[in-house]
Amino acid sequence: MDHVFHALQARLRTLFGDRLVVLAGGTRLSSRVGELHQLGARRTLVLSTDDHAPLHDSEVARWVPLGIAGGFVAVEQNRLTKLLTSPNRAVCDVLADFDPAGEALVISTPYVHTPSFAGRPVLNARRPAWVELENKTTIDALWDELSAPRAPAEVLGLDFEALWAATLRLDRGAGAVWSGDGPAINGGANFVRRVRDRQEAREAFDVLAAKCEFVRVMPFLEGIPVSVHGIVFPDGTAVLRPVEMVVPRRAGQARFLYAGCASHYDPPARIREQMRNLARRVGERLRETVDYRGTFTLDGIATADGFLPTEINTRYGGAMVCFEDALPQLPLALVQVALVAGHDLGVSSIEFEELLVSAADTYRHGSVGANVRALHPTEVVERPIVFTEWSCRWAHPEEVPHGVLRLRPSPLGARLELDFVAEQLPPGRPVVALTVAAFALADQDWGTSLGPLEPAVPVDDDELVAPVVELGAVTA
Structure with missing residues (x-):
């Protein structure tokens, strides 16, 4: 093309x-x-x-x-x-x-x-009407307008007893999730908490009440957090491939760790099509109602009941790095700027979609990492790693690594980064379990103090039991 x-x-x-x-x-x-x-x-x-x-x-x-x-x-x-x-x-x-x-x-x-x-x-x-669409406590109205399947949810003000009562009503046995929204920028799971008992509810309330105006309560959904990007052109919406949102759970805590994104995961075909179909309908709705242009993200969970949406972000999402690296010769971020500015790009949405989906399905990439406050390094250190069973260790000199762990200076103290070698990973598998194993190694040997983490669980039974030992050969 x-x-x-x-x-x-x-x-x-x-x-x-x-x-x-x-x-x-x-x-x-x-x-x-x-x-x-x-x-x-x-x-x-x-x-x-x-x-x-x-x-x-x-x-x-x-x-x-x-x-x-x-x-x-x-x-x-x-x-x-x-x-x-x-x-x-x-x-x-x-x-x-x-x-x-x-x-x-x-x-x-x-x-x-x-x-x-x-x-x-x-x-x-971004126009004010575009920004307003990111509100997590009002987005359910859009799913209903589009007749999209979604989890039940209730939106409430900052009333602890009312929120706790909603939690009891909506809990399906695995707890509920509270998502706050309000005047502050909300991203990276900052205002998202899992609530399984009254103590966790109180802790969540204390955090959200200080930053938010409303809280949405919905059942905790087991599955892999996923996102799909749509790019709204004047003639239609280009829809890209799904991307895994790497979000381990903090063991024994109500908090999640947002650790970035990766395109190695292939959801079941039915979920991929559900995501892409809904993203196209969302894009067309945004174009019709608020004259939207450019990129948006549709986020949700790949569950046993299919894809259930949770929010949209009306901006160029961080996961677009997966597509930038798949097509480095194409200035995607500047394409976004031109679309938002109303500039004619001279190509159709379908042509653009075919170009990006084909490239990103072929080239898999990730941007996985976490902020570390326990350390303040003055230089970058990195070491190759291999995954064995459900654990991670440092690679021996004669081994072909499965990835690289890196620790670099950051304004918050340090930044822990994980790069995967795509050719050494089982095709289509989510990387969240590998991320948990690699971060545990960093805690053990580098003192990053992220704490115990648990991976999200994929929806297919064969994925649940497939061991990490099926990674590529580790000998040179």
Whole structure:
């Protein structure tokens, strides 16, 4: 599908060619700089939330750290939003020096909803009506509009006894899940708690009451957390392949650990089609009702009863990294910017879908990791690993590794990262159990103190009993 690449490159050049571009915050900014340069951008200014600038050509990009790294996405984004809305004198001086005519285009984070920055348009700013759709306590109305199967749920205010009573009504034997929502940015399972008894309910209430306005109560659903992306074009919705959300459970606790995403898992065919069909209907509904453009995520659980949705995120989700790496020659994040800005990309939604699904089904990838507060390393350390049975150990020199564990410095202390060697993994298996085993090794030998974790359980019986020993050969 070379013609799709050529058409996208040509249309993106009409947007970014010979323009000054400001990148304000965000992730993988070094990749965006190179992509913009290839598309003919005159020069790029990076106002970075990361205090450590990567190596870059000063003729192509100027890198200015903002000094507002917060570790947590919500903290960092709130600081960035304040800066975009009311830039300080130092930032204004940098902008004036880079773009004295005030003609630069601005690209910010996927969360941004500020339409302009010091008089310059923020191309990927989300409209208020789009942001409102992320509210976890109102999303059930959308499932009902689309006649989509869903778990029963009740939405309540901050009344502990009422929430506890709802928990007792909805508990199917494995507890309930409380999901809070309100004015704060909500992601990474920050405001999600599993409630199995009154003590866990009280602990959950104390956390959510401080940050949220409403709480949705639903039964705990056994299965693998999964997400599917839709990309809304003017002519239709491109729907991508499912991605596993790697969310181990903290043993003996009400909390979950959001550990990223991976595309190694293949849900049963019926669930894959349920997810993709619902995502297409959601995308069309968003286009019809709020004139939506660009990427959204549809999240839920792959259960024995099929796919049951839980939320949507009306933004470019973190799991899009799986598709970026499957097609590194295609500037997907800039395609998102162009769509949100209303720019004509010159390709149809179906052409775009066929291109991405084919590539991502062939190339499997993950972005798995966890924040670590117990350590404050000053340099990066990494070691190859192999999985045996249900455990993980360091690889011997003569072995072909199944992955790599890495510990690097982070504003929160450290970041533990896990990279899998796709060719050494059983095809189609979820990676959450492997993640639990690898993180246990990091706790044991590196002192990461993540604590005991338990994996989510896949829905098929054969998956439940398949041992990890079926991984690829470990001898060179």
